[in-house]
Amino acid sequence: MERTGGAIRKRVDEMIIRCRDAGLSVTPQRIAVYKALLKSEEHPTPEMLFKTVKRQMPSLSLATIYKSLDALEKLGLIQAVEIDSDSRRYDANMNRHHHLICTKCRNVIDFYDEQLNAVRPSRPHRGFVAESITVKVLGLCARCARR
Amino acid sequence: MERTGGAIRKRVDEMIIRCRDAGLSVTPQRIAVYKALLKSEEHPTPEMLFKTVKRQMPSLSLATIYKSLDALEKLGLIQAVEIDSDSRRYDANMNRHHHLICTKCRNVIDFYDEQLNAVRPSRPHRGFVAESITVKVLGLCARCARR
DNA sequence: ATATATGCAAAGCTTTTGCTGAAGA
């Protein structure tokens, strides 16, 4: 889960390759959106990314954010996560992980759990073929719990 | 998880009590929305409920569906579930359960798992105080898997 | 050169809100 400069450069290189393979152009906008998401820990909304990236690229439009996110998602480089019902959020962490969501400060914390990854529906739904599992734990983060 | 006529009547009676306790009026619209949700197995969207209930109550407006759902949710009688990012869905099943979602036919199946209910974030997030856990399993339902 | 993407503005949806007449307590 390294997000150092070196790690980011590596992932951007990977992105460029995947774009080429898929016949997509490598544009500064797409790179900037992907980089912003790689650097972010906050599972940002399209709007949040727009504000962030626009600072360094004032001509950027919100529509381009949406289009870039769609492209990156289709390339399997990022994923949409459903943190709350009223805002789409994105995550560049593609390792199998789950989310802790603080109901007070609304922070989202990634967490890893091998047992959860292994969950398979049993008895009454034997026939169901599980492909992926998403776990959302609502509660209070350490900081908010202390108060 | 019985949804027979008798069980539904019982839950509507309970609803009436809760409305009274909360100082809310018991209107035919609210009862109809709640009944429709109790009878449904499909975790419907507001729009789906609107179409269903409007048949027996043609004067019904979509705004009333939204308002009724908000009221029922605040009363703790139903819950919003995040099945997919592009449509709000509702569930009258308030027992602790999780969802199997067929990626092909989009059906949503409730499932129960004691172990999952007991999941608590460990090591790196010891301080996090879990209140509730939601699990979404994407995959193929028995029927779609067979093809 | 050709294909693809950006930025803009407009359109499309879903959801919320304000208001008036109607209905429930």
Added chain:
DNA sequence: TCTTCAGCAAAAGCTTTGCATATAT
């Protein structure tokens, strides 16, 4: 009777789309 609600229409998000220009290959 007094409060709360339904229905309507308008407004308010958020997201998508069409199109002309600009950019990447």
